[in-house]
Amino acid sequence: MIEVAYLKGLFLNRREDLHLRLGDIGDLLEYGNPNRNDVITFTKYALELAIAEENFDIKESLFYLLMNAVTFQGVARNVEWDPLADVLPTLDDAILDYALTILGCSKNRKFIKVIEPYLQSPNDSIRETAEEALEEINDNVEGSS
Template identity: 85%
Template sequence: MIDVTYLKRLFLNRREDLHLRLGDMGDLLEYGNPNRKDVIAFTQYALELAIAEEDFEVKESLFHLLMNAVTFQGAARKVEWDPLANVLPTLDDAILDYALSILGCSKNRKFIKVIEPYLHSPTENIRQAAAEALEEINYNKEEC
């Protein structure tokens, strides 16, 4: 179910299998046909949780969920991604890859200056993710 209330309950009653439940929700975003308005609210709330999350496995699951919302439900241009842009320097490379892709999919030119420094990352996949994100913003007209 793609619902903010359900997501809140999952985090209030946190269990060992939380990351698996988030994976199931990611599958719903990928293969389901949820209400667009619910997806936007859900994605905005999931972003708040993802930024605050300290458990790496859960954080990574939340970012995968966000990427599915962007890729399969067209949430990229409907969510406010400034909080994500603000925490980029604090993210682990595995999560930074998702974050750069999400910002690129937003097509928002204000994120260019935030993404550009990652073109010089010592990590190849981060340099590549940054380059692709900038290409999405600058050249591609279609949704991610």
């Protein structure tokens, strides 16, 4: 279910299977055909949760949701990603990989300066992801569908 109320309920009750339920939502974003406006609202709320989350597994699951919303539902340009850009330096490499990709998909040129320092990362994967994110931003907008 792609509804903020459902996601709020999951976090209020915070059961042991939260990680699995978030995975199910990620699958729905990947394979389902949810209402676009619901996905945008849901993504904005999931971003707030992802930034605030302290449990690594849950945080990673939330970033997986965000990635699926951006990749499969095409909402990257409908969400304000500044809060994500602000927390990049605090993110673990596994989550940073998602975050850089999401910022790249936004195609927002204001994130170029935020992404560029990661071209110098000691982690090969982070460097490659930063390069890809910058290429995505710099790609001709007409080329995207």
